[in-house]
Amino acid sequence: xxxxxxxxxxxxxxxxxxxxxxxxxxxxxxxxxxxxxxxxxxxxxxxxxxxxxxxxxxxxxxxxxxxxxxxxxxxxxxxxxxxxxxxxxxxxxxxxxxxxxxxxxxxxxxxxxxxxxxxxxxxxxxxxxxxxxxxxxxxxxxxxxxxxxxxxxxxxxxxxxxxxxxxxxxxxxxxxxxxxxxxxxxxxxxxxxxxxxxxxxxxxxxxxxxxxxxxxxxxxxxxxxxxxxxxxxxxxxxxxxxxxxxxxxxxxxxxxxxxxxxxxxxxxxxxxxxxxxxxxxxxxxxxxxxxxxxxxxxxxxxxxxxxxxxxxxxxxxxxxxxxxxxxxxxxxxxxxxxxxxxx
Numbered sequence: 001x002x003x004x005x006x007x008x009x010x011x012x013x014x015x016x017x018x019x020x021x022x023x024x025x026x027x028x029x030x031x032x033x034x035x036x037x038x039x040x041x042x043x044x045x046x047x048x049x050x051x052x053x054x055x056x057x058x059x060x061x062x063x064x065x066x067x068x069x070x071x072x073x074x075x076x077x078x079x080x081x082x083x084x085x086x087x088x089x090x091x092x093x094x095x096x097x098x099x100x101x102x103x104x105x106x107x108x109x110x111x112x113x114x115x116x117x118x119x120x121x122x123x124x125x126x127x128x129x130x131x132x133x134x135x136x137x138x139x140x141x142x143x144x145x146x147x148x149x150x151x152x153x154x155x156x157x158x159x160x161x162x163x164x165x166x167x168x169x170x171x172x173x174x175x176x177x178x179x180x181x182x183x184x185x186x187x188x189x190x191x192x193x194x195x196x197x198x199x200x201x202x203x204x205x206x207x208x209x210x211x212x213x214x215x216x217x218x219x220x221x222x223x224x225x226x227x228x229x230x231x232x233x234x235x236x237x238x239x240x241x242x243x244x245x246x247x248x249x250x251x252x253x254x255x256x257x258x259x260x261x262x263x264x265x266x267x268x269x270x271x272x273x274x275x276x277x278x279x280x281x282x283x284x285x286x287x288x289x290x291x292x293x294x295x296x297x298x299x300x301x302x303x304x305x306x307x308x309x310x311x312x313x314x315x316x317x318x319x320x321x322x323x324x325x326x327x328x329x330x331x332x333x334x335x336x337x338x339x340x341x342x343x
Contacts, residue, residue: 008339012195012331015338019204022127022148022181024079024104026050028204029194029327030150030183031211033057033083033107034158034309035291036298037219038208040068042323044075045216049324053080054107059291062093069101081105081129086113087283092120099124107150110159110248112137118145129183133161135171138182148181150206155187157209157311159248160237169200177201189313191333198334199341209311210330215322220301223308224320226253232312242269247286253308257293260305264289 019028031038031046033056043053055072057065065082072080082098084091087110095117098106106121107129121128127147132138138149151172153165165186173182181203188194194205211217213224230253237249238261245268252258268285271277277285290307297306 007342008335008337011338011342012198012335015195015198016204019181019183019202022203023052025052027327027331028052028183029330030054030081030185030204030206032156032158032185032206032208033109034208034212035059035294037212037217038083039218040072040075042211042214042217043072043080044078045214045323046211046327047076047078047080049327051323051327052105055080055082057082057084057088057094059085059088059288060094062090062097065094066097066100069097069103073101079104081107083107083109085110085287086117087111087280087287089284091117095120095124098126105129107131112141113144132172132182133163133168135175138172138176142176142179146180148183148203149176150183150185151202152184152206153186154237154251155312156185157212157235157251157314158309160186160251162249169197169202173197173201177203187312189316191330191335192337194330195334195337195341199338207313207330209313209317210326211323212310213317213320214326215320219298222301222303223297226297226303226308227310227314227317228319230310230314230317232315235310235312235314241265245269245272245282245286247283250290250307250309251311253310253314255306255308256304257297257307260293261289261307 016028027050029051031053033054035056035058038056046053082103084094105127129148130141130146132149151168153168154160169184183204183206184197184202185206188207213227234253236254237251240247268282293307296302297308
């Protein structure tokens, strides 16, 4: 493909300007937080290449997060953020760790922020980004003081909602994009899609699956090979077996690990029936299950019994590439798409 003309490049730069300025990065491309994958090596590589890396805190303790942020800062002088799970029992301790290191952006995922969380983050001068799975929640979050939103559709990998990216973007962007920067996520694998969402009013995008198999990703070779072999239809959503246990669906490549999750749900539901655990503890057990299952796949290479969290864009991940080349290709394709629209 030939390089885009200055028209395409200028249009792309103009459309990404707001998101890039908000993030403090060269491009408005965020690397989604993927547990065990989005650690110091991938995060620093993303930021060094002009994107915006996010450390996936997940189930980390404050001490582990403290060490991870410190290690990432030795690998990049560029801005990066931290993704925190709202149901983490030590959420405010984790926020304090982020403040200690001067983290510029904190992303809250997994539900509405608990009382005081936004104020605690903002007190350090950091920006707060939250996920908005519906227009009503987007408006509520903006009223509560969030600085930016991520609109993530069900095509994404990991924890997902019930609505597609394209529908959420159409529903939410016209209503709130002028109020706060909105980043679109879920199923994005090529620059042409980035251009389309930018034209709809998005300030930028977030991609996870596209970066999971980057050269700088520490994911096991078996994990990466599973991605290379997979097609979009192989990335399926988990099934909730007990309506009393509100488990957020997770999209991952189908394997024996999916059956293990079904068994885990039955186990936790039985504990709820027996009164052995409260609902919050039950949900936390599910989160810990995913953290362990993901580690088995990403770190140990057990692609049969571990969790292969992947978005439906996995079919566009066909080889291992350096982060800088992935971002360059995304930007090049987006600029070409915008150039065609200008013709």
